[in-house]
Amino acid sequence: MDDLTEMLKGTLEGCVLHIIDTEETYGYAITRRLNELGFTDVVEGTIYTILLRLEKNGLVQVTKRPSGVGPPRKFYALNDAGRERLATFWEKWEYLSSRIDKLKEGGR
């Protein structure tokens, strides 16, 4: 699938929030997970900017832990604000995708 960059704006952050919500994890692993899930072109740099933003906006709790196979990892977990943001994301996504699908069906 060619360039999804623009379409990912607003949604990629939501995907990251969702992954963190299902399991406390770190940037490198999140990137690999997204790649598996079909977001094949997403690279580490993109995810790290999102994670730093989440941290700066107070949506996550961060824990640094040694790795054994490389530099220490920063594990992320959602706090209450993060879970709220995630819920809002899904609401927006449902709203938008339903409108788009309706538009496609030619309905009004």
Next chain:
Amino acid sequence: MDDLTEMLKGTLEGCVLHIIDTEETYGYAITRRLNELGFTDVVEGTIYTILLRLEKNGLVQVTKRPSGVGPPRKFYALNDAGRERLATFWEKWEYLSSRIDKLKEGGR
């Protein structure tokens, strides 16, 4: 529904292309149509920037016609490049929305 701005990136242009594809129409009317379809916060200025971009990128054919109730209207119709872009948009949308839905279901 509160701010959808970021999530609309990449998709709003596709919606405009779709509307133009179903009927030769103009900016003001496209805005009203989108408002009816649930994109309640979309305003004229946003649509005009998209239309000018489509024109600049050679995806539409433009015809100016007098209105009777105001300044002349610029009617837009898709050309071959525009129809191709629209098809690509739907492919991307299907791809993205299927991945997001799968992510939400917790599937892999």
Next chain:
DNA sequence: TACCACTATACGGTATCACTGAGTAGTGCG
């Protein structure tokens, strides 16, 4: 030892897009 691959994060800069706000202009109605 030296080199490379893989793991892991940070950060300055860029492009693109939706959006804002201000301006111009035509018609009709009180």
Next chain:
DNA sequence: CGCACTACTCAGTGATACCGTATAGTGGTA
């Protein structure tokens, strides 16, 4: 005359994903 509605333009803003480069730890191999 002023106001509402119609209709378009354009310079500037903010948010986001992405790129390129840098740094650093571990382990394998020549």
